[in-house]
Amino acid sequence: MFIDTLPLIFKYSQLIGPVELLIVSGFLLGILYVSAPFPDDSLKIDGSKLDFYNYLYRIWQGEIALITLFWPFFLLLNGALYAADTLAKSAIISVSSWGNIHMILLGPLIWWTVAVWRGSTRTGLRWWSACARLAVISAYFELGLRLYIRTQHSRLFFNCEELLMDYFSCF
Secondary structure, eight states: OSSSSSHHHHHHHOOOOOHHHHHHHHHHHHHHHHOOOOOOOOOOOOOGGGOHHHHHHHHHHTSOOOHHHHHHHEEEEEEEHHHHHHHTTSSSHHHHHHHHHHHHHHHHHHHHHHHHGGGGGGOOOHHHHHHHHHHHHHHHHHHHHHHHHHHHHHHHHOOOOSTTTTGGGGG
């Protein structure tokens, strides 16, 4: 997250600066830490007997440890965002397809949000719960920044000279 979006926002936009972003993130992390649930390991589930769909269901219910529900999706989401950016910058996919990929990723992001919020008690420290929740909120902020770049600064992000079919999306 934020590999391509924050440098563009900081350099070419007055939307938010680095200091303001750090202040807001720190304040939000503090609020999330105070509101984070206390760890509860009363429900032990044997993860070795879970098939894939049962695993996804247990994640949705918040019955799996936070580390096992957070990191796989976090890595998958960031890999998908990075791949979409790389393909769009090299003009392999159009600007519209880039936007469609982000709308498709919004569904799993909502699923991940519910899973992290429900599974926040399945961790050793409240700190990890607050950090995971901040990462989820940051993912929504990332999608918002990408929408802003798509509508306001698309000529800076996309290779508009090579996009013959979708050239007018760059304006």
